[in-house]
Amino acid sequence: MSKQERDPLTGQLTTGHEWDGIKELRTPIPNWWLITFVVTWVFAIGYLVLYPSFATTKDYARGLLGWSSTKELAEATGRARDQQSAWRTQLLATPLEKIEANEELRRFAMAGGQAAFNENCAGCHGVGAGGQIGQFPSLIDDDWLWGGKVTDIHATIRHGIRDGGDETRLSAMPAFGEILKPEEIAATADFVLSLSDRSRDATRASLPGAALYETNCAACHGAKGEGSRDGGAPRLDDAIWLYGSSREAVIRQVADPKMGQMPAWQSRLDEATIRMLTVYVHTLGGGEK
Amino acid sequence: MATTAVIDTVSQRRPARLPIPQTVRGRYRTIKTAIAWALLAFYFITPWLRWDRGPSLPDQAVLFDLPGRRLFVLGLEFWPQDLPIAVGALVLGAFALFGATALAGRVWCGFTCPQTVWTDLFFTVERFCERLFGKGTLLSRIAKPIAQIALAVLTAFGFAAFFNDAPSLPSALVTGAAPLGAYLAIGILSLTTWLFAAYAKERICLHMCPWPRFQAALLDKDSLVVTYQRWRGEPRGKKKAALRLELNDLTALIREAASFEAGRGDCIDCMRCVNVCPTGVDIRDGLQMGCIGCGLCVDACNEVMAKIERPAGLIRFDVEGSDRAGSLKQEAVRLLRPKTLLYAMLCLFAFGSMAVGITRMESVLLDVEPQRNPPFVQLSDGSVRNDFSFRLAHRLPHLDRVVIRAEGLAGASLRFATGETGQETVALAMPGNRRISDRLFITAAPGQAPSGRASIRVIVTDAESGATLGEVETYFWGPAR
Numbered sequence: 001m002s003k004q005e006r007d008p009l010t011g012q013l014t015t016g017h018e019w020d021g022i023k024e025l026r027t028p029i030p031n032w033w034l035i036t037f038v039v040t041w042v043f044a045i046g047y048l049v050l051y052p053s054f055a056t057t058k059d060y061a062r063g064l065l066g067w068s069s070t071k072e073l074a075e076a077t078g079r080a081r082d083q084q085s086a087w088r089t090q091l092l093a094t095p096l097e098k099i100e101a102n103e104e105l106r107r108f109a110m111a112g113g114q115a116a117f118n119e120n121c122a123g124c125h126g127v128g129a130g131g132q133i134g135q136f137p138s139l140i141d142d143d144w145l146w147g148g149k150v151t152d153i154h155a156t157i158r159h160g161i162r163d164g165g166d167e168t169r170l171s172a173m174p175a176f177g178e179i180l181k182p183e184e185i186a187a188t189a190d191f192v193l194s195l196s197d198r199s200r201d202a203t204r205a206s207l208p209g210a211a212l213y214e215t216n217c218a219a220c221h222g223a224k225g226e227g228s229r230d231g232g233a234p235r236l237d238d239a240i241w242l243y244g245s246s247r248e249a250v251i252r253q254v255a256d257p258k259m260g261q262m263p264a265w266q267s268r269l270d271e272a273t274i275r276m277l278t279v280y281v282h283t284l285g286g287g288e289k
Numbered sequence: 290m291a292t293t294a295v296i297d298t299v300s301q302r303r304p305a306r307l308p309i310p311q312t313v314r315g316r317y318r319t320i321k322t323a324i325a326w327a328l329l330a331f332y333f334i335t336p337w338l339r340w341d342r343g344p345s346l347p348d349q350a351v352l353f354d355l356p357g358r359r360l361f362v363l364g365l366e367f368w369p370q371d372l373p374i375a376v377g378a379l380v381l382g383a384f385a386l387f388g389a390t391a392l393a394g395r396v397w398c399g400f401t402c403p404q405t406v407w408t409d410l411f412f413t414v415e416r417f418c419e420r421l422f423g424k425g426t427l428l429s430r431i432a433k434p435i436a437q438i439a440l441a442v443l444t445a446f447g448f449a450a451f452f453n454d455a456p457s458l459p460s461a462l463v464t465g466a467a468p469l470g471a472y473l474a475i476g477i478l479s480l481t482t483w484l485f486a487a488y489a490k491e492r493i494c495l496h497m498c499p500w501p502r503f504q505a506a507l508l509d510k511d512s513l514v515v516t517y518q519r520w521r522g523e524p525r526g527k528k529k530a531a532l533r534l535e536l537n538d539l540t541a542l543i544r545e546a547a548s549f550e551a552g553r554g555d556c557i558d559c560m561r562c563v564n565v566c567p568t569g570v571d572i573r574d575g576l577q578m579g580c581i582g583c584g585l586c587v588d589a590c591n592e593v594m595a596k597i598e599r600p601a602g603l604i605r606f607d608v609e610g611s612d613r614a615g616s617l618k619q620e621a622v623r624l625l626r627p628k629t630l631l632y633a634m635l636c637l638f639a640f641g642s643m644a645v646g647i648t649r650m651e652s653v654l655l656d657v658e659p660q661r662n663p664p665f666v667q668l669s670d671g672s673v674r675n676d677f678s679f680r681l682a683h684r685l686p687h688l689d690r691v692v693i694r695a696e697g698l699a700g701a702s703l704r705f706a707t708g709e710t711g712q713e714t715v716a717l718a719m720p721g722n723r724r725i726s727d728r729l730f731i732t733a734a735p736g737q738a739p740s741g742r743a744s745i746r747v748i749v750t751d752a753e754s755g756a757t758l759g760e761v762e763t764y765f766w767g768p769a770r
Binding site for chain 2: 100106126127128130131138140141142143196235238239240283284285286
């Protein structure tokens with residue numbers, strides 16, 4: 001039954017099997033196919049041994065090469081950091097005021113600053129750094145509670161605001177709800193609201209709140225409401241009202257002031273990143289020279 | 290045991306062509322050589338041509354500037370958004386190809402296809418090696434692959450030269466200063482050139498290329514193809530030289546006469562037509578997919594016909610079916626047919642659209658995009674600022690400085706984050722790379738900001754000539770009152 005013979009018509013060998021007189025030509029799979037098949041097996045076994053391949057009851061087979069994607073990521077980020085190290089060194093060596101004058105350094109700082117901003121700052125100040133009225137100050141306007149020069153911004157980011165450290169930006173406003181009577185607070189608020197209205201410059205002094213302001217507020221906020229950045233007293237004569245510009249909002253702020261907080265970032269971010277953030281915030285539109 | 294009918298596919302297979310086809314002289318060989326030289330010269334010389342575009346731009350006549358995303362062709366500069374023009378060029382190429390095929394068969398395959406040109410070039414070089422060192426000698430066996438690889442690398446370099454500054458590319462490649470893409474392109478193209486032109490040769494046409502496959506749809510009874518004039522060629526027989534007269538005896542004469550009477554055709558089965566064929570087909574089997582229509586067999590056969598003093602044209606360019614017509618002369622080609630006229634019109638249309646597209650290309654690209662987070666910024670003096678991302682690129686021959694102004698907003702002042710500050714207008718120096726992107730701040734004076742949204746137009750003019758380069762309609766937002 002199983003006798004290989006040569007087919008007379010084609011000259012090929014038969015498989016040796018015969019069914020009802022029908023024979024099958026022996027047409028083995030091509031060698032290249034067979035070899036490829038074997039190679040896939042060799043590859044698969046090699047992969048199984050060298051790389052993490054299957055789970056064990058408590059762990060997984062780590063493979064002889066000890067490769068892991070986490071390690072690979074760490075190496076890649078390490079390489080990226082190495083590539084940046086020259087720029088970071090230059091960033092640390094350059095005086096803050098001179099970083100922006102260096103075109104390439106500025107681009108590097110702005111790219112890194114934007115990434116760091118979106119990661120760390122956008123949560124409060126917003127992705128566009130527009131802040132939120134009643135909550136967080138805008139960083140792209142020209143009003144700065146603690147100064148808008150690069151050195152000021154740098155110090156604010158490093159030490160934070162009312163965050164407890166030695167050098168943190170610290171100011172506090174008394175809650176006048178416990179000091180003044182409600183009608184006195186309302187009169188003070190009316191006077192404060194008039195400070196930013198240029199048309200009332202001449203008549204403002206006759207307002208009933210003028211004397212109250214002079215006694216209670218002018219020491220910090222200035223006689224004309226010009227504020228004080230050193231003391232962290234906001235300007236009252238401008239159009240920007242962090243906690244709202246309605247009469248109610250101002251009365252509330254006088255009676256029981258909100259005072260925002262910002263963490264000190266020096267313990268969370270490295271100095272180069274803080275400098276990048278500084279440059280980024282400074283170039284958003286409100287930076288001062 | 291039952292008998293089995295076997296379709297023998299093996300013996301139907303053509304015998305492989307000679308390792309290197311024989312050379313031939315003649316009309317079509319001359320045309321083919323001339324076209325090949327012209328195309329090779331175009332390919333290798335074009336990147337070296339110079340074109341003065343001023344100091345800050347590359348002076349290469351044809352340059353694909355991939356990092357800059359632009360293409361320079363003589364006085365023209367193309368940007369990615371000009372891609373429809375490339376579509377026009379492709380459509381034009383396609384219809385020109387169809388038209389040429391309808392007229393003269395596979396002239397593209399036979400004369401101009403890069404595969405044909407490069408295969409021909411490699412054949413020539415391989416023949417040269419054999420002539421120089423002798424066929425099959427050790428020297429020629431060493432010289433051939435060296436020549437092939439050198440040609441392949443040269444070809445790949447020629448390609449890379451279109452994408453880089455050609456004169457400085459060789460030294461950049463040697464010193465390692467060339468971009469990675471240049472090395473990759475040269476590596477890959479060397480490999481494929483060697484693979485296609487030195488190793489695969491006609492196998493590309495026979496087994497890989499789709500173009501021969503739809504020939505049937507493009508050829509008609511009026512298209513020129515290479516034909517074997519069966520009516521005068523068959524049956525084939527050996528040409529016998531006539532015996533010297535004094536040696537002739539009656540039986541020999543009778544035998545000879547009888548053999549002629551038996552009816553030998555003009556084809557003496559010398560196989561010259563097969564031996565010169567770059568794809569190794571036997572044209573006497575009729576029109577077939579393997580025939581690239583190069584006409585070398587026409588030259589070969591005419592040579593032989595001249596030697597045996599028979600009229601030329603046993604194999605000739607003619608319309609399909611002419612092998613049964615019994616005419617020694619080729620039929621006149623009907624140039625004006627509905628099909629060719631249609632292709633000509635379509636070509637004209639594609640060319641016209643391309644020409645119109647090129648004349649209407651925008652020279653200035655202006656993009657002023659509002660930054661909507663936040664929509665506006667309240668400033669301390671009561672003015673309101675809107676921030677825009679501003680992008681400007683141009684391909685004018687000369688532009689040093691532009692002036693930007695905003696219309697539709699009374700008392701607007703403009704400023705760039707890193708550039709200059711202005712009142713109603715702000716000027717900006719255009720750098721050498723002719724593109725700039727910055728943050729543009731537009732500020733409405735106190736009380737001038739719109740309540741909600743207002744349409745404004747940002748207009749960019751040339752500081753020198755005052756000509757308007759571009760304007761963008763956008764919005765300015767103010768606090769709702």
